[in-house]
Amino acid sequence: MKKDKQKNNTEIKRNFLIVSRWGETLDIAVAILNEGHDVKMYIEDKPSREIGYGFVKKAKDWKSHVDWADVLIFDYTGYGKTCSELRAQGKLVIGGTEYSDMLELDRNFGQDELKKLGIKILPSKEFFNFQDAIDYVKSNPNSYVIKPSGETQEYKQLLFVGSDDEGLDVIRVLKAYEKSWGNDFGNFQLQRKVKGVEVSVSAYFNGKEFIYPINVTFEHKKLFPKELGVSTGEMGSSMFWTKDSPIFDATLKKFEKSLAKGGFVGQLDINCIVNGNGIFPLEFTSRFGYPQIFIQRAGITEPIGNMFYKLAVGESFKINVRKGFQVGAYMVVPPFPFEDKKSFELFSKDSVIVFKKELKEGIHPMHLKKINDEWLITGNTGIALMVTGTGLTMKDAQRMMKNRINNIIINNVYYRTDIGDRWSDDFDRLWSWGLL
Missing domain, CATH: 3.30.470.20 (ATP-grasp fold, B domain)
Known part of the structure; x- marks a missing residue:
């Protein structure tokens, strides 16, 4: 009896609406489409909107397709509040919450939540300007990792893993970032580096x-x-x-x-x-x-x-x-x-x-x-x-x-x-x- 129920469940055709930040989930959209479902994909980033053309139906405004969708999939952080509001309206949603968004986007919040649950974390400190961070490393020589927070963390090449035990390489990189980014870098963390x-x-x-x-x-x-x-x-x-x-x-x-x-x-x-x-x-x-x-x-x-x-x-x-x-x-x-x-x-x-x-x-x-x-x-x-x-x-x-x-x-x-x-x-x- 259970097997028949499962079989029928997989054969039901559903409408999936994928709300994508940069078009990263094209592969998922194509897979769901090939399984016999209807799929529409919206891409928020304008330069990325050509992604998926010819593969899957595209939506110009995802909000106008909410009633059409049986399941909504949000593929990135930052949509948590929207996902919660849609769930409150009775919609089926794959996606975050404001809490889960904070875990990823606010490094300090994530570390604090780990501490609250008694989970051991590495020493880290948040900074809002480069000079304070440079002074900190000079006063506390060690090997560190530079971790951008917020929107800047999307630039993965800015994450720097130091290897010098005195932190001299981290100081050099911080000085270089200060020259190239000025005050536009945003807040960032220095986290103690460990081997493993x-x-x-x-x-x-x-x-x-x-x-x-x-x-x-x-x-x-x-x-x-x-x-x-x-x-x-x-x-x-x-x-x-x-x-x-x-x-x-x-x-x-x-x-x-x-x-x-x-x-x-x-x-x-x-x-x-x-x-x-x-x-x-x-x-x-x-x-x-x-x-x-x-x-x-x-x-x-x-x-x-x-x-x-x-x-x-x-x-x-x-x-x-x-x-x-x-x-x-x-x-x-x-x-x-x-x-x-x-x-x-x-x-x-x-x-x-x-x-x-x-x-x-x-x-x-x-x-x-x-x-x-x-x-x-x-x-x-x-x-x-x-x-x-x-x-x-x-x-x-x-x-x-x-x-x-x-x-x-x-x-x-x-x-x-x-x-x-x-x-x-x-x-x-x-x-x-x-x-x-």
Whole structure:
């Protein structure tokens, strides 16, 4: 009886309205559309609005389609108040709350909430001008991480991880930022740097409780292999799903009551540094992670539209996932990770993505449009594709991903070739610390 009910639930055609900040969720829109649902996508950022043309129906004003939608999906932070208001009107919404927005956007608030729940955090201090921060480092010599807050944190290349034990490299960077940004930088944090394994845990929340299994992700943030070059936000990730995690129990699990109070629906992720001395949370992502959601989708074996519907109605269920590992790498073109309209138009705009063989499984469209069934790069940042692979071992997943990448031709493309290579070392250390 239960199986028939589930089968009928997946076959019901629904209307999904996706409200996107920068068009990041095109892949999700296409996946839900291919599952037989109706999808409309609105993109807030004007230079990004061509993303998705030819792939999915576009909405010029999302508010005029609210009554049409069975499920609304908000793909970024900052919409929390709107999501709560829509829920109060009886709408089914995947998205944040004002509380969950604050966890991500206000670093100090997030750290204070961790402290309230008795979770150990790294020493950090907020600053509103560079000179105060420089004086602080001189008075408290140590290695630090510079972390922009608010809107400035979207410029991932501004995050700086110091390596000098006296903080001399941090002082030099602060002086450079002062010259280039002046008073426009906004507030920022200096956080004490510790050595260990960087790992994030995340789980989906249905408005009342976390849904299992838990996702464990290892991000690769620098532009070049071996963690060289500028910080991009992310170039790819490796991950696995697990029914339990000591890191999750020590961090996110403790937020269940706070999230339920506001009716949060979606994914919450916390990035941590872990070592033999413990688990040190760094920052929250209270929305889909990018590219995390696309690599997760490679490991989720149930229709993603149906999974989102079950979350939005508050159903308690287990997500069906693959055993083993998933990996994914962004394929990008100039000027990524920077914004330079002239370079983008010169090197990348309307570049065609060519497939040697017409195989598109594990190929996730990012900032693309479709004309005459050809995939063309659009937007303004140069993120073309996310390519994923799965396998019972990390090497199997990497092999699948690399084979798929080798089937693709994009002019001027670059990508990380080492996504997942750290796993053997990370596994040994996490296992020895009892964190797996």
